[in-house]
Amino acid sequence: MEYDVIIPAAGSGTRMGAGKNKLLLELNERPIILHTLEVFAGEPDCSKMIVVIQPKEEKIFREMTVGSPYEKKLAFVYGGAERQHSVYNGLKAVSTGIVLVHDGARPFIRRPVIKQLVSEAVRSGAAIAAVPVKDTIKQAVDHEVVQTIDRSSLWQVQTPQAFRLPILQQAHEWARAEGYLGTDEASLVEKKGDISIKIIKSDYDNIKITTPEDLYFARAILEKRAQ
Ligand code: CTP
Ligand code: MG
Numbered sequence: 001m002e003y004d005v006i007i008p009a010a011g012s013g014t015r016m017g018a019g020k021n022k023l024l025l026e027l028n029e030r031p032i033i034l035h036t037l038e039v040f041a042g043e044p045d046c047s048k049m050i051v052v053i054q055p056k057e058e059k060i061f062r063e064m065t066v067g068s069p070y071e072k073k074l075a076f077v078y079g080g081a082e083r084q085h086s087v088y089n090g091l092k093a094v095s096t097g098i099v100l101v102h103d104g105a106r107p108f109i110r111r112p113v114i115k116q117l118v119s120e121a122v123r124s125g126a127a128i129a130a131v132p133v134k135d136t137i138k139q140a141v142d143h144e145v146v147q148t149i150d151r152s153s154l155w156q157v158q159t160p161q162a163f164r165l166p167i168l169q170q171a172h173e174w175a176r177a178e179g180y181l182g183t184d185e186a187s188l189v190e191k192k193g194d195i196s197i198k199i200i201k202s203d204y205d206n207i208k209i210t211t212p213e214d215l216y217f218a219r220a221i222l223e224k225r226a227q
């Protein structure tokens with residue numbers, strides 16, 4: 001089934017502390033964002049990659065991708081102050097019935113997961129990638145433990161998140177009207193409350209490159225995959 005993917009890439013990388021957008025940092029001598037784009041570039045069902053960028057970085061992103069084999073699949077859209085605003089802007093460029101949202105900062109997503117997400121979104125409307133929580137999770141107030149949360153029902157959520165287009169559009173419009181800000185797309189759909197969201201088990205190595213140590217993990221993942 002054909003789909004467009006919105007790739008938010010308009011962040012500042014504050015937690016990485018590199019003094020620039022972390023997606024421009026290199027892994028194997030190529031910017032992180034190119035690793036992410038290449039995954040979807042190789043997906044025949046992906047018709048368009050809508051990359052959401054900051055206006056001041058447009059030249060860099062265009063120059064990085066000009067002449068690439070997937071140039072025709074690319075569309076650039078300007079982002080907003082928060083990730084949610086960036087995705088909202090990206091939604092306006094979608095022209096397929098199924099839409100995926102995938103963080104530019106997750107270059108290690110595997111194709112079978114993408115395929116399962118798309119199938120599930122077609123079938124039920126909304127599907128997200130996630131992995132079971134491995135650690136013991138405790139709730140605390142002022143560094144004092146309140147309780148241990150039963151982790152058997154807990155999932156650590158990733159992207160991609162896949163939706164039938166009207167479901168995500170309506171959830172975003174609802175969030176805008178309510179002034180609700182979520183940390184992922186599914187939370188908007190959940191809060192709006194009228195459809196169930198399915199989980200597709202993903203991989204622990206689909207990390208979001210966020211803090212400096214994630215670059216070490218990222219290099220190790222690349223090395224392992226090259227073997
Ligand atoms: N993003 C975006 N628009 C924003 C903020 C974030 O498109 N206003 C994108 C980032 O570029 C990233 C993804 O959303 O690909 C996930 O965000 P995050 O990991 O938080 O990246 P940053 O916001 O760049 O990092 P930080 O929060 O540390 O500043
Ligand atoms: Mg952020």
